[in-house]
Amino acid sequence: MKKLAAFALSLSLVVPALAGCGGSGGTATNGGAATGAPTAAVKQEVVFNAKSEPPDLNPLTSTDTTSFWIMDHLGEGLYTKDKEGNPILGAAKEVKLSDDKLKYTFILRDDAKWSNGEPVTAEDFAYTFMKHIDPATASTTAYLLYYIKGAEAYNKGTGKAEDVGIKAVDEKTLEIELVAPTSYFDKMLATRYWHPINKKLAEANPKWAADAETYISNGAYKLVSWKHDSELVIEKNEHYWNKDDVKMEKITWKMVNDATTSYQMYKSGELDFNKEMPSDILAQEKSSPDYKSVPYYGTYMYMFNVTKEPFTNKKVRRAFAMAIDRKALTEMVSQGGETPAYSMVPRGAITPTGKDFREEGGDYFKEDVAEAKKLLAEGMQEEGWSTLPEVTLMYNTDESHKKVAQAIQEMLKKNLGVEVKMMNQEWKVYLDTTKQKNYQMARMGWVGQISDPAFNLDYYLGDSPNNRTGWVNKEYDQLNMAAKVEQDPNKRMELLHKAEAVLMDDMPFIPIYHYQQNYLVKPNLEGLTYPVNAFPSARWATKK
Template sequence: MNRLINIIFAFTVILSCGNPKNDDNIVISLGGEVATIDPHLNTANIGTVYIRHFFEGLMKKDKDGKIVPGMAERYDISEDGLIYTFYLRTNAKWSDGKDFTADDFLYSYRRFVDPNTASPYGHLMKPIKNALKITKGEIPIEELGIKKIDDYTLEITLENPTAYFLELADMYLPVRKDIVEEFGDAWVLNPESYICNGPYKMKERVIDDRIVMEINTNYYDKDKLVAKNITIKMISDRNTALAGIRNGDIHFSNLVPTQELEELEKENLIVMNQAYGTVFFEINLTNKAFTDSRVRKALALAIDRNYLINTVNKSVGIPAGAFVPPLIDDYEGKFRANGGNYISVDVNDYQKNVEEAKRLMSEAGYPNGKNYPVIEVLVSSEGNVVMVEAIQQMWKNINVDAVIIPREWSVILQSFRDLSYQMVLSGWTGDYNDPMTMLDLYLSYAPSNPGYSNYSYNNLLEEAQKTVNAKDRMQMLHNAEEILMNDMPIIPIHYRSNPLMVSKKLRDYKLDPLSKYRFHYSYLVK
């Protein structure tokens, strides 16, 4: 079997040989300059990688990728699962030496949901009592369900029991009130104002060139850190990143030139990281061409996902027969393994799928594709146009024609907002290890939903949010996914698996399915 498809399912990658060299400078390159590294305003996944080295929440991930206490030394959960009490570390400080207290989280949580902040991910706070009402501007931020008991004790009240709340507590990061108020948006631009509370602090920042981080000597757990200096090189050109990997100037990069994958594999410079993510076609359900679910199912069935993965994408991904990706946990085992596929991805079943697609098109009033309009598919300039071209040919098997329209992502986002599109190559990588991170995208009132509405689907997800019994809750989520796949408001293509270029010298870098790579324990060998 080709090593390229031996996907890494573990939360960590540990390459063990050689001895740690604390004085080595780890150089990573994940793309060009990001819009911001403010924890509450960042939307870029690579920005999150940087931010998670600088900041720490109430919880954190340990060396093995497990959620453990972070700025909180310990916590209690009420019997009904609604109240979390966090006891902060009394030895925690900000990078400038100022004591870290409960007031810092109180301010930060309120800032995160404040409509004036306009945080793109403020909705992630929705499990906390009143968070959604606050983000909508219906009630003041002071009514958020977080209360300071004393300088080192916080009480957080939830709307409903939330099985994955500790994972969210790892994601809700604090910022310092006096710094934000003094410097405004510019607080993130230089080491003097970028005051943080995590394992590293900013040593240098040159816009469009580099960010250099060094160990935060005021961090309570600094003695466990291995990497002394980490440099982020702002590079957007894949060939430049490849040259850097090969000549040793860069040690880790996600900027893999697709045409070089096989050669890089031969050089042992490629590692595959499977993600909590799915690539799919987003469909405008208000467009007449897609109002019939039988048409949407037919278009889904007519895609040969095995050909895409084995020939077109060259093993970058796993064929998707449903929406929730394989790594996400169930009550027992994995959600995908327990739920099975709603679209057969058996290599021998493609012709059966095509015949079923033809039958569905005929039932919908388009026998042999007759009178069905030409589909317009938007693909971002950085998207996989080659893959969509292959799908374009596959749809000809059911006599459906499509045209591909490349657009800048900003233009596509505007098309989402005003529903001026037919179909878009899209995708989503979840934020936490629970099926809800995927399924709640299609609640009828979700901000990311482009028009799908199903009362039963909404009801199941809302009931799941209130359910304490983990087994019953997961069954509700399986039932919800079944409704989603029967309605087919999206067309899943493949589960995300990201190729990474990694220097043979780099050891103990940490991968996880959220693509939030960590280098706290990394070192270089000769």
């Protein structure tokens, strides 16, 4: 522990000293330069930092939190979310559910329009959902629509498009038929995976989502400027049916990947909000009135590529997981209030018993260096290795990820005698590299879009394109699939607990910690909302 503390301190020393360590004041208001002159109204504009270029703003194919942050402001599904994160009707003004709870009939709002002023139609939604599950689209999130009758078969090439339970009855009426009654379907529909795309635009230009000039959305905001790798700007959509409910007029995202630079920009007033801080800066800012810490329903982890040595061996995987000191990592390296993780599902999902799913399930392993050494030796003997194959740990370029990776590198060397090399890539490239499974061990994070265990466990389904480990377990898949159609809430949770147990026994990944989000917010920025599974929304925010 003393060594690790010294290690963490040495890392902090590379961060330049910064002026103004206390809480910052508000940014200057616009106008009112002369004494006694009337003060101009504060412009309702806010500046965030996205860190990097959003990889994909198309609801059919996007998978990353950077893009999601922007998309959540641009699009709206049949359902949307209120300030508290509850599902409420969005583009639909009415919904009817059949007696058997299988068929939903949605009536769209007469004033639901695209940002170019054209009406949003039922055909737009039907086209979007069918395109999402079309095998040719190769969407990594198509499985989220498998609740729809015939969707899975069509997506896997074993069924026909005409057998999918999606139908545009007329311009404003959409029917969706499910495989089984799904009590949380409204919550599903409120996520960005169910945002519509404009059929006419998408058919004319398959790359419509790549630039501001061609981007059309139906939500609270419209995309007006996108200087790639530099800055993205959205403004209030004058054609949005509920525009009077939108307070913030303009949102800008800078793209600054360096945490120290991002922090300096916040302190100088260039940013109104900051979520990127080196760990030593984060520690000193916890006493600032600008500081805000909120739960985040996700897991920070290292994936194993189980098709590449040495992680083809289960005992080797478990040895690596047991050799990492999570308490030291969260308290001395990340320092953001994260919770050490010994499972996939974080706290935050309440079961029918009233308990937290994590509290019911407990931890699946514990740190034990002696046992880890034993497992490593046994795994090497099973494989006939006199020395462990070389290991490279990958992470996406980010100072905080680098510090965690360096600490884990040191722990594995000290506790297992394993020399681990490190490699980093920019986020967009990194996503492609891991998708191609061109790695051995790689950092990843996953946030359940609904606070329900199924949306965390889905990540490791054998046919989930998000599962980049090469791990497939039929029992795990069957338990998850059974849970999707189980109508008894208690039995459904039992199935999900069993599924998580299978996952954690085979361990195709190392859970490191469950997230906590830490932000700095200017005192004159009020009304940001903080979902447990997304970055903050500025829709209802105001500048004072």
